[in-house]
Amino acid sequence: MHSTAARPSQDPHEGAWSAVRSGRLRPRQQGFLLTLPAIIALVFLIGFPILYTVWLSLHEWYGSRTLAMDWVGLANYADLILRDSNFHRSFLITVTFTFFTVTLSVMIGLGLALLLNSEFVGHGLVRTLLMIPIVSTPVAVSLTWKYILNYDGLLNSVTHILGLGKQAWLGTQLVIPSLIVVDVTRWVPLVMLIILAGLASLETEPFEAATVDGASSLQLIRYITLPLLRPHIGVAALLRLIDAIKTFDEVMVISEGGPAGASETLYLYGYKVAFSFMTFGYASALLIVLFLIVLVASMLVLRLRRAA
Amino acid sequence: MMAARGDVRPRHSHRWRWLQRVAFYATVVAVVAPILFPYYWMLVVSLKTPIQNLASPPALIFPPTPMNYVELFGQNKMLQVLSNSLIVGLASTLLGLVLGLPAAFAIARFRFDTLGVLILLARMLPGIAMLVPWYLMFVQLQLVGTHGALVFSHLSVSLPLIIWLSIGFFEGLPSELMDAAVVDGCSLVGYFWRVALPLVRPAIAASAMLAFIYSWNNFLYSLILGGTIKMAPVAAYNMISSYDINWGGMMAAAVVTTWPVILLSLPFGQNLVRGLVSGAVKG
Numbered sequence: 001m002h003s004t005a006a007r008p009s010q011d012p013h014e015g016a017w018s019a020v021r022s023g024r025l026r027p028r029q030q031g032f033l034l035t036l037p038a039i040i041a042l043v044f045l046i047g048f049p050i051l052y053t054v055w056l057s058l059h060e061w062y063g064s065r066t067l068a069m070d071w072v073g074l075a076n077y078a079d080l081i082l083r084d085s086n087f088h089r090s091f092l093i094t095v096t097f098t099f100f101t102v103t104l105s106v107m108i109g110l111g112l113a114l115l116l117n118s119e120f121v122g123h124g125l126v127r128t129l130l131m132i133p134i135v136s137t138p139v140a141v142s143l144t145w146k147y148i149l150n151y152d153g154l155l156n157s158v159t160h161i162l163g164l165g166k167q168a169w170l171g172t173q174l175v176i177p178s179l180i181v182v183d184v185t186r187w188v189p190l191v192m193l194i195i196l197a198g199l200a201s202l203e204t205e206p207f208e209a210a211t212v213d214g215a216s217s218l219q220l221i222r223y224i225t226l227p228l229l230r231p232h233i234g235v236a237a238l239l240r241l242i243d244a245i246k247t248f249d250e251v252m253v254i255s256e257g258g259p260a261g262a263s264e265t266l267y268l269y270g271y272k273v274a275f276s277f278m279t280f281g282y283a284s285a286l287l288i289v290l291f292l293i294v295l296v297a298s299m300l301v302l303r304l305r306r307a308a
Numbered sequence: 309m310m311a312a313r314g315d316v317r318p319r320h321s322h323r324w325r326w327l328q329r330v331a332f333y334a335t336v337v338a339v340v341a342p343i344l345f346p347y348y349w350m351l352v353v354s355l356k357t358p359i360q361n362l363a364s365p366p367a368l369i370f371p372p373t374p375m376n377y378v379e380l381f382g383q384n385k386m387l388q389v390l391s392n393s394l395i396v397g398l399a400s401t402l403l404g405l406v407l408g409l410p411a412a413f414a415i416a417r418f419r420f421d422t423l424g425v426l427i428l429l430a431r432m433l434p435g436i437a438m439l440v441p442w443y444l445m446f447v448q449l450q451l452v453g454t455h456g457a458l459v460f461s462h463l464s465v466s467l468p469l470i471i472w473l474s475i476g477f478f479e480g481l482p483s484e485l486m487d488a489a490v491v492d493g494c495s496l497v498g499y500f501w502r503v504a505l506p507l508v509r510p511a512i513a514a515s516a517m518l519a520f521i522y523s524w525n526n527f528l529y530s531l532i533l534g535g536t537i538k539m540a541p542v543a544a545y546n547m548i549s550s551y552d553i554n555w556g557g558m559m560a561a562a563v564v565t566t567w568p569v570i571l572l573s574l575p576f577g578q579n580l581v582r583g584l585v586s587g588a589v590k591g
Contacts, residue, residue, distance in 0.1 A: 030496045031414035035423060038411035038471060045464040046430055049441035056440065112339055115332070126336060127581075128574060133343055134584055135573040137525040139541035140566035143548070144346040147353065147555050154349065157365045185343045190584060197585045246434050249527045253545060267436060274440050275532060284440055291437040298432040302425060 050291070057284035069281070076285035087286065089261060090269040097176060097265060098244040101183045106237045108184065109191025110229075114221060116192070117199050127196075130189040138186070142253035145182045146170075149254070172262045175255050179263055182250055187243070191236045198232030199225070231304060238301040245294055266290055347570070354559035361555050376560035384557075386543065386564060393540040396458045396530075397523040403459065404466035404519050409512070412474035413500050417486070424475055430468040435528060438464060443532055453535020461529040466519035473515035473583050477508040514579035521569050540565040 057076055059069040080087050116126060133141070148154045149169040156166040169178045206224050215223070226233075248267045251257060257264035257272070264272075270290055274283035353361060355372035380386045415424050439461075446457045481504055489499045505512075530539035538546070544565045547558040573580055 027496055028418050031418040031420070034410040034414040034497075034500070035420065038407045038467060039423075041407050041463070041467060042427075042430060045460070045467070046433070046438055049438035050433075052441040053437055108339065115335060115339075120332070126340060128577065129344060130340065131573065131581065131584075132347055132570050135521050135525075135569055135580075136347065137541055137544075137562075137566035137569060139525075139527050139545050140350070140562035141346050143544060143558055143562045144350040144353075146548075147559065148346070148349065152362075154366060161365055185346075188339075188343060193581055194585050197582075242432050246436075248436070249541075252527070253548070267434065270436055271528070274436075275443070280440055280444070287434070287437045287440065290434050294432060294434050295429070298429055301432070302428065 053284045053287055053291075056281055057288050059281045061281040062278055072281070076282050077289070079282070080285050080289065086261065086264070086269060087266075090264045090266045093176065093262075093264060094245060094266040097180060097183075097247070098241060100177075100180045101187070101244045101247075102237055102240045104180065105184045105187045105191050105240055106233065109188045109236065110195055110233060112188060113192045113195035113199060114225070117196060130192065133186050133189050134193075136186075138249035139253055141186065142182065142250045145250075146254045149178050149182075170255055170259070172259050175259065175263045179251060179254060182254065183244065183247060186250075187240060191240065194236040194239070195229065195232055198229050202228050234304045235301065238297060238304060242294055242297045242301065245290075245297065266293075347566075350559045350562045350566075353556055354563050356556050358554060358556055376554075376556040377564075379557055380560045380564065384543070384561070386561065389538045389540055389543040390564065390568075392455070392537050393524050396455055396462055396539065397520045399455070399459045400462035400466045400523045401470075401516050401519045403463050404470040405512070405516055408467050408470035409474055409505065410500065412471045413478050413504060415471070416475045416478035424472075427468050427471045427475075430464075431472055435464070439529065439532055446533060452533055453537050455537065457533045458530060458537065458539070461533055462523040462526055465522050465526065469519050469522060470515055473518070473586060474508070474512060476586055477511040477515075478504060481507060510579055511582070514576045515583050517573060517576050517580060518583045521573060524569050525566075 056069075058071065058073060060072045060076070061069040116123065150156075151166065151168060151170075153169075155169060160166055168174060202225075206228070207220060210220055210224055246267055247265060248271065251263055251265055251268050252271075255263045257268045266286075267290065270283060270286045273279055273286055277283075352366075354376050355374075356370060357373055357375060360367065360370055411423075414420065415427075442457075442461055443452070446452045446454075451457045485503060485507075486499055489503050494503070525541065526539070527541045527545065530542050531545070534542055544558070544561040547553070547561050
């Protein structure tokens, strides 16, 4: 860019690049300058807020302007981990929900990917249609599920006609399984896309060699496809894990954590402690714990990506 | 299936292959139908009157009525809501592109790998952990319920997303291209702007679309920071709180909230899929 052409009495090639040539600013330094606006923005958007949350988590404070924050050290964390039975319950709920939604969506997504990984009539259409759940608005879809799972909803009219009787799909017993099904239907397509991309990247030689040796298609999948796909399956599973821990919209819309806390995940409990009870100090401790859990999972993803 | 490549098995009988095909399509439909059903069902319910929606079992063939949509855009001011979502979505995506593209270019070109990893981490962190300080700050500044606060919070999702996706696109450019540009006297910024950026334009368009979708779909930030400015998912969610839930109206709100992004994203096809595969996690 000859932006400095306006500057009088200078070499016409004077510009950022000739500054590089004359050794004033090396390309790497210029490159760093290009990242600077984004870095500054991210420090303000994410960096400072996280640090401030850590600071808040060491205080007792109700968001009041008149009452000062009380320094309590690690007491919030101690209360949370040792005494808060709501936290324990929501931790268990989150673990259960996460385990089943990740396992099921990865298994079904893998199966679907293996099924659709061929040139059949309508294969473009199916892949396009399966993009819909990934880009759709979670709140809107969850409202629809709320209507379907409602006691007077569609699912119960179907079970009624089939003579199975009506079920409280959103009652204490079934609310978590219902939410798991909703979450799985949303995320199976993404898992499928990740694994399809993995399948497309595999070398063809092992398959040709095995086919020549007379392997059946099931043997191909068991002994060649699956082992080669392992890193891709791992990435999909860990991404699902992180997302599942952060599930908020579906739970908030469909059950609001109820009935009586039966579906109150960590994320939802954190939301309530912060924005319904306004106990910001305590909420911050909870959010930092959540943050650390997700951070550990994210580190695992990074490691696996490097391996893949 | 992979066996399709270089398949050397003996030919099966005609009938056997026909059966196989039927079984294949039946399985595909059995898995795909429940996944797509809600998108169809929200349309059906939104076109029925409250009385029609009370019927059990629900009628499959019925005279459709626009009454839920009329009410939604009249009484519930949905047009205002949609324009809020549009404004915040466009602004946060645009800001994300302006700040993110140069950064992504430099990270790809000079292999600032640590920075790349930090960006990916920023993508994965739970958004709620930042929300308390943001909320307190915006309350202090009396900015809760402004477009500015919403754009700020949505940028925390779109910026890392755009950077992360674009790094991949810029890395795909051959390095000889840059060397040639340098010989021609091109500056680093000039190379970025005139050579690199036009080459990755289609991919950038898809990731901008993705950033817009994430902003449009965002619920939590809009719920806490939106105040009187209602965004589409919040307005749809608020249909629950009415004393006697009007399911038809609620489904109409769901349709006008999610169908626009679905229809907008479908034409992007494989480019969008690539973006989803390489970096799609929630904010």
